[in-house]
Every structure is written in structure tokens, then in C-alpha cells.
Amino acid sequence: MNNRHLERFFLIIMVMCFMVFIFNNSDTTEETRDISNKNSTIDQKTSDYWDITNLIIDDINPSCNWTYVNSTYDWCSGAGTWDNPYIIENLTINPVGSGSAITIANSSTYFIIRNCTIRNTGLSSEDAGIKLNNVNNSRLQDNKFVDINRIGIFLKNSCSNNTIVGNYLFEDYPYVSFYMRNGIYLKNFCNNNTILNNNLHGIGRFDSYNRGAIQLENNCSNNNIENNIVNRSMHGIYLVDDCYENYLFNNSVMRNDRKGILISTFSDCNAILNNTIHDNSDGIYIEESCEVSVVLNNTIYNNDNIGIYFIDGCEYSVIINNIIYQNDIGIKIETYSQFCKYFDILDNYLASNQLYGIYLDAVSKVNLWDNELHGCGFLIDSNNINHHREILLSSNNTVNGKPVYYYVEKNDLDTSDFLNAGQIILIDCNNTFIANLDFSFCSIGLYVYGTHYWGYGSFNHTISNIILQGNSIGLFSRESHNIDISNVTAKDNVDGFSLTDCNYTTFDNCTISYNSDSGLSLLNNHYSNISNSFALYNKVGFYISGCEDCGIINNIISNNAKDGLKLNGGKRTNILGNIVSLNNESGIHFWSSNSNFHLIENNTISYNKEQGIYFNYDCHYNEVMNNTIFSNEMNGIFLKNDCTYNNITLNQIHSNKDNGIYLYDECNANNLSFNQIYDNCHHGIYISYLSDSNIISNNTISKNCEYGIYLYYNSDYCNITGNELNDMIYGIYIYNSINSFLCSNEMNLCGLFLAGDISELGSHTIKNSNLVNQKNLYYYVNQTNLNSDSFLNAGQIILIQCNDTIVQNVNTSYGSVGVSLYECYNITLNELISSNNRRYGIYLKESENCTLMGNKLILNDLYGLYLSHRCKNINISGNLIEKNLRNGVQIRIQSDNNHILNNNITRNERNGIYIEESSGNVIEGNIIEYNVNDGINTLYWCDYIKVVNNSLSHNKGSGFTSNDISNYNDIIANQIINNTKNGIYFIYASRFNITDNSIFNN
DSSP states (O other): OOHHHHHHHHHHHHHHHHHHHHHHHHHHTHHHHOTHHHHTTSOOOOSOOEEESOEEEETTOTTSSHHHHHHHOTTEESOSSSSSOEEEESEEEOOTTSSOSEEEEEEOSOEEEESOEEEOOOOSTTOEEEEEEEEBSEEEESOEEESOSSEEEEEESSOBSOEEESOEEEOSOTTSSSOOSEEEEEESSOBSOEEESOEEESOSTTOSSOOEEEEEESSOOSOEEESOEEESSSEEEEEESSOOSOEEESOEEESOSSEEEEEESSOOSOEEESOEEESSSEEEEEESSOBSOEEESOEEEOOSSEEEEEESSOEEEEEESOEEESSSEEEEEEOSSSOOEEEEEESOEEEOOSSEEEEEESOEEEEEESOEEESOOEEEEOSOHHHHHTEEEOTTSEETTEEEEEEESOBSOOGGGSTTOSEEEEESOEEEEEEEEEEESSSEEEEEEOSSOBTBSEEEEEEEEEEEESSSEEEEEESEEEEEEESOEEESSSEEEEEESOOSOEEESOEEEOOSSEEEEEESOBSOEEESOEEESSSEEEEEESOBSOEEESOEEESOSSOSEEEESOBOOEEESOEEEOOSSOSEEEESSOEESOEEESOEEEOOSSOSEEEESSEESOEEESOEEEOOSSOSEEEESSOBSOEEESOEEEOOSSOSEEEESSOOSOEEESOEEESOSSOSEEEESSOOSOEEESOEEEOOSSEEEEEESSOOSOEEESOEEESSSEEEEEESOOOOEEESOEEESOOEEEESOHHHHTTOEEOTTOEETTEEEEEEESOBSOOGGGGTTEEEEEEESOEEEEEESOBOOSSSEEEEEESOEEEEEESOBOOSOSSEEEEEESOBSOEEESOEEESOSSEEEEEESSOBSOEEESOEEEOOSSOSEEEESSOOSOEEESOEEEOOSSOSEEEESOOSOEEESOEEESOSSOSEEEESSOOSOEEESOEEESOSSOSEEEEEEEESOEEESOEEESOSSOSEEEEEEESOEEESOEEEOO
16 A cells, blocks of 8 residues: 555544544433433423523532522522433523523533523623633533523533523624624533533624634533524524534524634544534634544535635545535635645535635645546645645546546646546646547646756647636636647636646637636746737636737637736737727726837737727827727827827727827837827817827828817927818817927828917917918017018918907918917008918907908818907908808907997807906997897997997897896997897896897897
8 A cells, every 4th residue: 555545544444533522422421411310201390381580509608608698589499410400491591681681600500491581681791691700510401592682602621511592592683783793602621511402693793703603612522512503693603712522413593794613723533413504704714733633424515705715724524525616716725824734635526616626826735636626626825846746636526527637747748638628637747639629617627837946847748729618717827938839728717727827828710708807817927929819708808918020910809798808017029910809898998007119010900998008007109000090989099197109100090989099198209100090979189187208190180070180288398290181170289298300290181279378379389381271381480570471371370479460362261260469569461361270360369450451261170360368459340251050250258449430240159259357348330240140249247339320120039138247238239130039138237338239039
């Protein structure tokens, strides 16, 4: 007989001897601890009942010993002998929240307490319904405990040969501050007691300390805990601190919040037999150097975590003939901080445990024989080869009726070594060929493990034509290299494939679908490739973390619940030729720091619910090129949080619901070039929040719903060169950013707009080589006495802090804004045509003493003329301002003392003239007719307005409307006729002079 079998033989012999001892102990102590067989037949009183507040008996104190109590009170009878014990029964005891109800101390007299109702005990830590201190030979039977504030039944300090039977301990309100912490509690050398047929419910559920409905603590031994029902408590049965040789038999332990049975801290030689344990957090939990435990013939099911769990320093134990099903893990033995070893796991039936049937974590000297597993399998996890060498996992263990093959340090295995395999576990094996097998519902179908780092361990495996279905992990490998995986189907697992520290692995033509976490997970794998495979309907299609020099090539990655492909860190992954579509988050997501030097090329990325490609946090030097990225629900490409030096070129990016390319939050020095970006629902390229020094060059950006290129909020020093921008609200919009360089951009049916402080607006370098509708874009800063030669063939004009300049006979139509003046003085705009612009015909901000005369401002998408913020003494005369899609003239925010004279302002889609928070403006001699809303509309503190000699007629609103707090307006000698609503309408206005107007037919 070899050493392994000898160890197993002696362990079983030792455990069987222990079992004989336990059973013999149970038999020899029965007469002593159970006054029972004789005295349980003593008639119980049925007529007399008493109510008292408490009962104290101390048999060494003559004033309250048994003799005194028996002679004094009618409710105590008997003689205190084995055949005629004292009997206390039919009492209702209520100590009114102070102290224990019954306290008996220092007694070896035979007595019975039965059929009593005990309630409302005190709040001190040892207050109890019944408290026995150094008491032997009692029987506590059929008592009811309600509203107990600390302990139901408490035995302490060398209580022996007591029987606790048939009691009902019920906590009805476990959420209140005062509730039963322990139901039956034995502490300090309480031995040879029986706890039998009791019903405990709701005990200790919300205490901050470990509490057992039945609890033994500190050297309580040789106790029998039998046939109890323990329900909805914190722990069901709890043994702690050197509680040994106890016998837990035939209990029903269910629905407890934490452990069904918890045995802890040097509590050795306990037997757990024939119990039914279900719907707890854990079933049986044995921890901290508990040796020689026997777990036999139990039925354990539907616990949230683990059915049977040994952890930390547990040794020389057996787990035999249990039925264990529908837990997360059936049996787990784990070394956490202290080593576990010497276990026999025999003849158990395990079924449908969700993660694993039997899980050994860094343990050794374990024998597994004749276990029958269905719908789950084995996990043997350790990076120490000696642990694996000392585990005997016989092939007479079965998974789904098929043998389990566990090979350690074997070479040149082939299909003949895996006949009809239910599960395969390979430890430090080399040159293996596995094919044509079905590993379904076996926890981990294939487990290929190397116990050494790169250069040692496990090499050269070929895995082909395998089905992996319904497992926690279909194929798991660690520190194994040169694995070729082909034509494998992995579906309905938690993870389809999980490989860690495995180099030179290839996946080809695999179908990976409906896995509830990752379809394929690679962690710290290098020089590996995934090709020609399908990743469909997983949580994440492929999850790649910390991998270098890998390839993801020609795969279809679609309909996954989160990201299609997620990469966390790593370098130099080539992502080529994949179709990535219809994923519920992003198509390709680079997450966390140091995702660098990747190549993403020739992929089609579409219809994903979030980003097409997402770089999130500290991703650098990546190449994104020649991809087609369209119809994603957010951005085509999104860089966020310090992603720098990335190269995004030659991509087609269109029809995305947000932006084509979006850089956010310190994404600096990226190169965005030669892309075609069109039909996105917001902007073509959006760069925002401190994203500096980006290069945007030679892109074709067309028909995005808002802006072509948008620089926002301190995105400084960007180079925008050689782009073609077509048919958008703004071709280029720069907001609160400085020192941009614009050169050789062509804008058709759109133009450039600048916003922010004047110092920001003048900081840019904008060359005349920029074109708007094939004509020059002129950008002048701090210039004086510019003349007609300064504006030859102008498509758009921007003047910043310029003075004493005349611009005339220029056509700046079909752009975004025809002419813009920022903080300019004495500028004359004469006989310009600025029509059909996507925003404004002429735009002024903080400018004074300018003249706008004889201009045609027609069919602009917002306003014909817009005076924005502090524009003063502007002379607006003789202009044709019509058919603009909002207001003809808009004047806002402290734009005072302007003169609007002799203009034709007609057929605008809102108001003819709109004035807001501006005073002293003169409107005289204008034709203001046929506007869709009001002829003139003023809002908020528009004082000293003069409206004189205008024709305010045929407007679909009112001729003149004043809204909210405007005063001292003069409305004189106007023709106000045929307006659809009112001639003159005002709210909260006062001191108006309304004279000599013709007001009729409104």
C-alpha cells in the first residue's frame, strides 16, 4: 500500500474511532443528563397557574435554596431526587425589564422547569429568561420565551448533565434595540448537556457581534445538540473557543442571515451528522485551527455562498456522504493565513452548485474518492506544485456521470488519456492534445495550470473541437504557454475563457457567446492572437488586461451587454479588421492607465450604445487609422482624461449621435488628420477642457449638425490646417481658448466664429489662406485705417480692436457670420451683402461709433444684425434686413444709444427688432412690416427708447411690445396698423409717451 493510501486509511480509522467515542458518550450519559426517561412521565399540572416577577434559587444559601423554595411556594413540588425531582411549572414570569426571570446557582439537585412563559427580561449582558450557574441535573422543558432582551436560556460555569428540551424561543421584533441576542447559550466548561427538540426563531439577527441562536463558548464539550429547529437567526448553531467533542445531530438549520453552523477557534473533534441546512448565507463554516471534524450525512442546499467551508488551520477532518446542492460553492477548503491539510472527501453527492462543486484553495494532503457531481465540478487552485502532488483526485470521482482526469507533471497526453472526460485538470503538464469533448456544466471544463513563472511550468497544448457550456469558466489557464485553441464553442458560461500569464496563445475560429461576464479574458498574456472568432451576446466580448504584443484580428464582436472589446493597460496590441457592432456600451474601450502603442486599423465599428472607440485615462501613442466608425449612440472616437500623443488618421467617422471625435480634459498633443467626418449629430471634432497643442489637419468635415471643429474652454495652442469643412452651423468655433493657428482651411457654406474675452479672441494666428466659399477669410487684430485693398475677395471678415476702417461693396454670404466686429471703433460697413449665413449677417460685440449703411442682410439663419453686449452709438441706416429666420435686428445687454434709421426690416420669422436690457436707442423712419411675431419687442429695463415715425404694420404679433419693467419710452407719430394682435402692448411699463400715432385695424 503506497503512502497516500496509508494516510487515507489511518485518517479514516482515526475518525471512525472518534465516532464510536461520540456515540458511546451519547449512550452512557443519557441516563444522567435526562432525568428524563423516568421523570418525563411525571404528570404535568393542568389546573394551577401563577404569575411572579422573578425566581432566584441558590442552593448554598439557606434563605433561597431548594428546600426553602419548595416549602414556601405552592408552585414548587417534589423532593429533588432522581426519581422525584423538584418541579416548577405553569408559571408566567415577568421581571419587568430588570434582571433574569429565573436564576438558579450552585445546584446538583434534580429539578424540572416546564410549561412556563417567560418574558420581558433585563438589559444587562447576562440577563436571561432562565440562567443556570454551576448547575447539574436539570431539565428545562416546553417553556416559552418571548420579549427576551438578552439571552433565552443561559448555562455558565461548569453546568453539566442538563437537558434543554422542547422550548420555544421566538424573537418577534429583531429590528428594535432590545431583542434576544442568544437563544440557548452555554459558556465556560459546560459539558455533557443535551439540547433537544427546541424551536428557535429570529435570534441575534442585527447584533454587531457573532451570535448563535444556539451558542457554546469556551471549553464546552461532550454536548448533544439534536433535533432542533433554528430559523432566521444570525448564526444557527455556533461553537467557539475550544468547544470540542460535541455532537450536532438531525437539526434543521435554515434561513439564518450568516452561517447555519459556525465552528471556530480550536474547537476540535466535533461531529455534524444528519442535519438539514438550507437557505443560510453559508451552510457549515469551520475556521481557525479546528481539527478532526466529522461532517457526515448532512443535506445542505440553497445557501447563498458555500455549503461546507473549512478555512485556516483546519486539519484531519472528513466530509462523507453529504448531499450538497444549489449553493454557490458546494465544498470549499481554503488556506488563508494558516495551512489546511489532511482531509478525506468521500462519497458526497453535489449538484447544481453555481460556481464550483468542490474547491480546494492552497491545501494539501487531500483525498477525494467516489464523489458524484452533477452540474458542477472541481477547482484545485495553488501555485505550489507540492500541494498538487499531495492531492489524490481519483478518476472514480465523476462529473455529470463522466470521469474526472487530474494529471500532475505528465507529458505527451493525448485523447486516449481523456476518454469520455467530464472534466480535465492539468498541472505542469506539457505537449498535450485534447479534442472532441463536451465539457458542459462542470464548473471549469478545462483547467490548464503552470505552477512556475515564465520559463517553467506548462507548455505546448492543442485544444480543438471542444464544447464549453454552462460553466463558471469554460477554459481556465494560468502560466501555461504555447496553447493553440481552435474550433471551440464557449457559451452560457460566466467566463468563456480566462487566461492569466499565458504567452504565445492563439485562438482561431472560436464561437464565444452568451457568457454572463467576459467571453474571453486575457490577463498579462503576451504574444497572443485572437482571430476569425465570434464574440456575441456576452457581458464583455473580449477583456484584455496588461497584455503586450498581442493581435485581435478579423473577429466579429457584437451584441455584448457592455463593451465589445475592453483593454486595460498593456502595449502594442494590433486590433485589425474586426467588425465591432451593436454592443451595449462602447465598441472598443481602452480603460485605465498605460494603454499605449496600440494599433487600431481597418475595423468597422458601428451601432454601439456608447462610444465607437473610447480611450479613458492616460492612454498614449496609440494609432487609430483606416477605420469605419458610424452610427454609435455617443461619439465615434472619445479621448478622456490625459490621453496624449495619439494619432487618429484616415478614418471614416459618420452618423454618430454625439460627435465624430471628442477630446476631453487635458488630452494634449494628439494628431487628428486625413479623416472623413460627416453627418454626426453634434460636432465633427470637439476639443474641450484644457486639451492643448492638438493638430487637426487635412480632414474633410461635412454636414455635422452643429460645428465642424469646436475648441472649447482653454484648449490652447491647437494647429488647424488644411481641413475642408462643408455645410455646418460653424465650420470652426473657438471658445475661451488662445493661440490657435489656422491655415489653409476651406470652409464652404459655413465659416469661423470666435467667442470669449477680447484678449483671447486676438491671440490667434489666422492666415488669409483660410477660405470661406472659395474667398478669403480676413482676420485683423489691432489695425487702423484698413481700406478696400484689405478686403479683396472677402468671404468672411473678423476685426478685433480695429479702428477707422471702411469696408464696402463686399459679399460675405453663405458662411456662418458674414462680418464680425469685436471692440472696434469708427468702423463703416457700407453696401455689404451678407445673406444666407448659418448664424448672423453682421455681428458686433463691445464696439462703438460704427456705421452700418446700405447693407443687405437677408435670409440669415438667426439674425440679420446682432449687437451683442455693450455696443454703443451704432448708426444703422438704410439697410435692407428681411427674411431672417429669427429677428431682423437683435440688440442685447447694455447696448445703448444706438440709432436705427430708415431701414427696411420686413418678413423676418420672429421680430423685426428685438431689444433686451438696453436703453436710449432711437428707432426712426423704418419700415417694419410683415414680421412673424412683433414689429418691435423690448424686454427688461429698456428705458428711454424713442420709436418715431415708423411703419409698424402687418406684423403677426403686435406692432410694438414692451415686456417687464421698461420706462420713459416715447412712441410718437408711427403708423401702427393691420397687426394681428395689438397695436401697442406693454406689461409692467410706466411713463410712456404715446402720441400722434395712427393705430387702427389691429
